Amino acid sequence: MSGAVGTKGRTEIRSERSSSKNTAKTARLSRNELAAELKLYADLYEHAPVAHITLDRFGVIRAVNLTGASMLGVERDSLLGRSFADLFSETSRPPLSEFFERLLASNQSSSCNALLSDSGNALQQLRIEAIPCRDGSEIRLALIGITESERAAKALQISEARYRGLFEAAKDGIMIVDAATGEIHDVNPFLVEMLGYQRDEMVGRLLWEVPPLTPLAASQTEFAVLQHRDYLHNDDLRLLTRDGRSVIVEVVLTGYRIDRSKVLQFNIRDITVRKNAEEALLKSEEQCRTIVSNINEYVYSVRFEEGDIKSIYHSPKCLDITGYSPEEYYRDPLLWFTMIHEEDRNQVVQFLNSIFAGEDQDPIRHRIVHKDGSIRWILNNCAVQRIRKGGRVAISRLDGFILDITDIKRAEENIFFLAHHDPLTKLPNRSTLYARIEDVLRVAQKTRTSVALLFLDIDGFKQINDSMGHDVGDRLLQSVARKLGDCTRSCDVVARLGGDEFVVVLWDCGVSETSVVAEKIVNAGFPLQGTNVIVTPSIGISLYPDDGKDYLALLKHADIAMYHAKKLGGNNFQFFTHKLNEMAHERFALEAELRHALEHGEFVLHYQPKVDLATGHFTSMEALIRWQHPQRGLIMPEHFIQIAEESGLLHQISKWIIPTVCRQIRQWQQQGLGQVSAAVNLSASFFQHRDFEETIEASLLETGIPPESLELELTEATIMSDPQRVLGSMAAMKALGLQLSIDDFGTGYSSLSYLKKLPVDKLKIDQSFIRNIARDNDNAAVVRAVISIGRSMQLRVIAEGVENASQLAWLQAEGSEEAQGYYFSRPVPVQKMTALLREKANFLHNPRGRVQARQF
Numbered sequence: 001m002s003g004a005v006g007t008k009g010r011t012e013i014r015s016e017r018s019s020s021k022n023t024a025k026t027a028r029l030s031r032n033e034l035a036a037e038l039k040l041y042a043d044l045y046e047h048a049p050v051a052h053i054t055l056d057r058f059g060v061i062r063a064v065n066l067t068g069a070s071m072l073g074v075e076r077d078s079l080l081g082r083s084f085a086d087l088f089s090e091t092s093r094p095p096l097s098e099f100f101e102r103l104l105a106s107n108q109s110s111s112c113n114a115l116l117s118d119s120g121n122a123l124q125q126l127r128i129e130a131i132p133c134r135d136g137s138e139i140r141l142a143l144i145g146i147t148e149s150e151r152a153a154k155a156l157q158i159s160e161a162r163y164r165g166l167f168e169a170a171k172d173g174i175m176i177v178d179a180a181t182g183e184i185h186d187v188n189p190f191l192v193e194m195l196g197y198q199r200d201e202m203v204g205r206l207l208w209e210v211p212p213l214t215p216l217a218a219s220q221t222e223f224a225v226l227q228h229r230d231y232l233h234n235d236d237l238r239l240l241t242r243d244g245r246s247v248i249v250e251v252v253l254t255g256y257r258i259d260r261s262k263v264l265q266f267n268i269r270d271i272t273v274r275k276n277a278e279e280a281l282l283k284s285e286e287q288c289r290t291i292v293s294n295i296n297e298y299v300y301s302v303r304f305e306e307g308d309i310k311s312i313y314h315s316p317k318c319l320d321i322t323g324y325s326p327e328e329y330y331r332d333p334l335l336w337f338t339m340i341h342e343e344d345r346n347q348v349v350q351f352l353n354s355i356f357a358g359e360d361q362d363p364i365r366h367r368i369v370h371k372d373g374s375i376r377w378i379l380n381n382c383a384v385q386r387i388r389k390g391g392r393v394a395i396s397r398l399d400g401f402i403l404d405i406t407d408i409k410r411a412e413e414n415i416f417f418l419a420h421h422d423p424l425t426k427l428p429n430r431s432t433l434y435a436r437i438e439d440v441l442r443v444a445q446k447t448r449t450s451v452a453l454l455f456l457d458i459d460g461f462k463q464i465n466d467s468m469g470h471d472v473g474d475r476l477l478q479s480v481a482r483k484l485g486d487c488t489r490s491c492d493v494v495a496r497l498g499g500d501e502f503v504v505v506l507w508d509c510g511v512s513e514t515s516v517v518a519e520k521i522v523n524a525g526f527p528l529q530g531t532n533v534i535v536t537p538s539i540g541i542s543l544y545p546d547d548g549k550d551y552l553a554l555l556k557h558a559d560i561a562m563y564h565a566k567k568l569g570g571n572n573f574q575f576f577t578h579k580l581n582e583m584a585h586e587r588f589a590l591e592a593e594l595r596h597a598l599e600h601g602e603f604v605l606h607y608q609p610k611v612d613l614a615t616g617h618f619t620s621m622e623a624l625i626r627w628q629h630p631q632r633g634l635i636m637p638e639h640f641i642q643i644a645e646e647s648g649l650l651h652q653i654s655k656w657i658i659p660t661v662c663r664q665i666r667q668w669q670q671q672g673l674g675q676v677s678a679a680v681n682l683s684a685s686f687f688q689h690r691d692f693e694e695t696i697e698a699s700l701l702e703t704g705i706p707p708e709s710l711e712l713e714l715t716e717a718t719i720m721s722d723p724q725r726v727l728g729s730m731a732a733m734k735a736l737g738l739q740l741s742i743d744d745f746g747t748g749y750s751s752l753s754y755l756k757k758l759p760v761d762k763l764k765i766d767q768s769f770i771r772n773i774a775r776d777n778d779n780a781a782v783v784r785a786v787i788s789i790g791r792s793m794q795l796r797v798i799a800e801g802v803e804n805a806s807q808l809a810w811l812q813a814e815g816s817e818e819a820q821g822y823y824f825s826r827p828v829p830v831q832k833m834t835a836l837l838r839e840k841a842n843f844l845h846n847p848r849g850r851v852q853a854r855q856f
Contacts, residue, residue, distance in 0.1 A: 323371025616844030767801020
């Protein structure tokens, strides 16, 4: 057993030994295999197609395979311990650093692209796949080189994105159309905005089916013309937008292929503004050409070339102004200088020399000789253009304009003449007379010579002018001017001051010589054209040096003498005397007193009854003005009315009379004295004044009296002074309800045909016809005619100036309705008239009352 055991044991031992040998052998084989495998893996790592790099947490390279070293282009030994980021371009380093920071923070794998530095191989785009270790101590990288195809694909992607961006943002309309079918593939936003059609209203449709695009191709047939074109340009197409606007566009068509298919790209640019601007510019240029061709100025331009003159432009107006055509100027550039008037050539040469010297010059006026030989005045203005040549400045161009001022020059001469002469008579006017007489007096003082000044006024000129018309008056004034020229010498001065006033200055004439000339003028007379009437003058004469040492004194004194001649009846001449001067001073003093009287209420009204010849009673009267002078007592109107008229005060006096009479009528009516009425005799100056109607209306409104209580008396002369205007004013007064009568009827000259147009109520026979009416057959005939006229025209007839019973009896027998005069009553003050109204006086059946009234 022990042997067996032993044997067995030995056998087991041998087996164990054998097993140990096998295990060792096996172990030796595993190490070899492992080494082989490790070598295999090492070779795979080292020569892997992908570069592998291990970095520490600070980005330092701790390991790198041969592929990585080869890819990075740096020896492996030089890479170990080096910062990984240093291998890349400066532009890649900041984003790469941020990439690693995010990687470590997230502890998750990630990737990025980076560009290798050019310090080694050529620039290369790499893709980096990074995996961090769990403990964050290392980062394993895989570097993959981006291939050319990938770069091309990327570039294509970028290019497409860029194209799409440009397509979308383009400020021109862009449309892509399939060349084979005409289908619209794409449109950009600008075209959508331009046409007002949505994108889906165009994309997918045929080109000619979209309304605003039909001008590009209106049908498939027209599109066929475009299919094979690679380029087409059209800069004047009009597209109609959805809202009806017309857009002018420039279209560029370009054909190219995409994936074996041809497309047409339409670039559509809105050129409406540009076209409008071009049209406006063209129109402006045409207008400028039209203006230059039609303006009154002759525009010219010449060029200087090496000392020679060459015509560039001459506007068509040159033919009108100079008589020469532009073609003649082009043929002969010096033609213009030959037409300058010989007396003005030096002036023009000096003007041009100043312009050439660079001096500023105002336009000059000078004469030229027209082609037809006539003399023309022109306004010439020009400017030069200079260029620098070889260090010196030279004149290159001369541009200017010429204006024909012949008519202006004649007008200036005419204006000058009119400024110094009367346009109607062509005689020197007031200002020229003053200058000439000053010269005459200056010479007369040195030579101790006498000078006479005649101041002449036409008798009755205003009446002629008003009744026969201003044209007749103008011809009369021209006739006077000719006559005065005939009656004087060339050394004398004849002038018109204005209106019908003339002045004659006689050189070296004393009293006798002046009397001869004045007599000649008076005897000559002035025939009134178209009539047998001879108009006469009134002449006042003053002498130098006896009556004045200067023009104003002589004129003033001659005026005083003329006024005296007119007071004597006209048609005569009077020399100035100191007595006349005193009378003039008295007149001026009276005028001043009249102004004072008006300001201080010195005028009063008296009233004279108008008696009804059938009943003897009266309710109407005439208001008559008196001047209650503080020193001289009561002054009758004949002593101051004429001066008031001449001085213009009568208008103010009349404006006082109207409201005063109206207030008095109201007072009588308020006192219960019945419907009293009063008449006022109006002067022509007041009746024709613009505020006449206003004064009447204001007085009636203020007092509230019935309009028929106020009667206005107008003379025939007043009516005929301006018939149309007076008729209008009379119609206005009649419309207010006033009574109107014609005073002094029969003394004027109004036709019956005109009389029937007047809205009058009464005719008043002038007292000159009433005197001696019983013995003067002519006066009686006139009165009978007036009464007959009144009766036939249904007008009341009043006789004034009745002073005795025989006159009254005659008037009653002939049928006169009313009368007034001293036989019944003198004009009486308000208190006396009030008493007569209260007594209801009867001037026919109460002689005592009549006598008392006459004594008032």
